Amino acid sequence: MSLQQDLHDDLKNAMKVRDTEKMSAVRILIGEFARQREKELSDEQVIGIVKKLIKSEKELLEAKGEQDSPSSYITIMESYLPKQASEEEIKAWIAGNVNLADFGNKMQAMKPIMQHFGTRVDGNTVKKVLGSL
Numbered sequence: 001m002s003l004q005q006d007l008h009d010d011l012k013n014a015m016k017v018r019d020t021e022k023m024s025a026v027r028i029l030i031g032e033f034a035r036q037r038e039k040e041l042s043d044e045q046v047i048g049i050v051k052k053l054i055k056s057e058k059e060l061l062e063a064k065g066e067q068d069s070p071s072s073y074i075t076i077m078e079s080y081l082p083k084q085a086s087e088e089e090i091k092a093w094i095a096g097n098v099n100l101a102d103f104g105n106k107m108q109a110m111k112p113i114m115q116h117f118g119t120r121v122d123g124n125t126v127k128k129v130l131g132s133l
Contacts, residue, residue: 003046003080004033025076028053047119050080085121090129093117106130 007026014022032049033041041049054077061071093116094100094109103109113126 002040003043004041007033007046007080021072022076025073029077029080044119047081050077051119053077054081082120084125085117087125087129090117090121090126091133094129094133100133106133 007029011023011026011030014026029046029050032053033046036045036049038045054074057071057074057077090113094113097116098109098112100106100109107127107130109130110123110126113130114121114123117126
């Protein structure tokens, strides 16, 4: 079952138990799906939309000066993302698979790292790890 279908099922379940916060968050996501050209989205496309919505919500909270208290909306959205790779996992993979001497700049090694981890890693986390090496 696709992530898009899971979201539709979660909306139905949230309506049954009257979970208004989850209903509104999932409705926002489904509304974003309707804006897309394709009707059936891949899991990667759904994850991209979820990340975009989380990022815009965090920027909104930061503009209000409330970035220290993540909203329940962000928590609900993050529950649809795959488990993120830890900094230790990223460092271990870099040590075993990437020779930083092959790159003129450490940050140029981001491309193979991002390709390997895909949606399981955030670019800012990879930058942080590369900066610490």
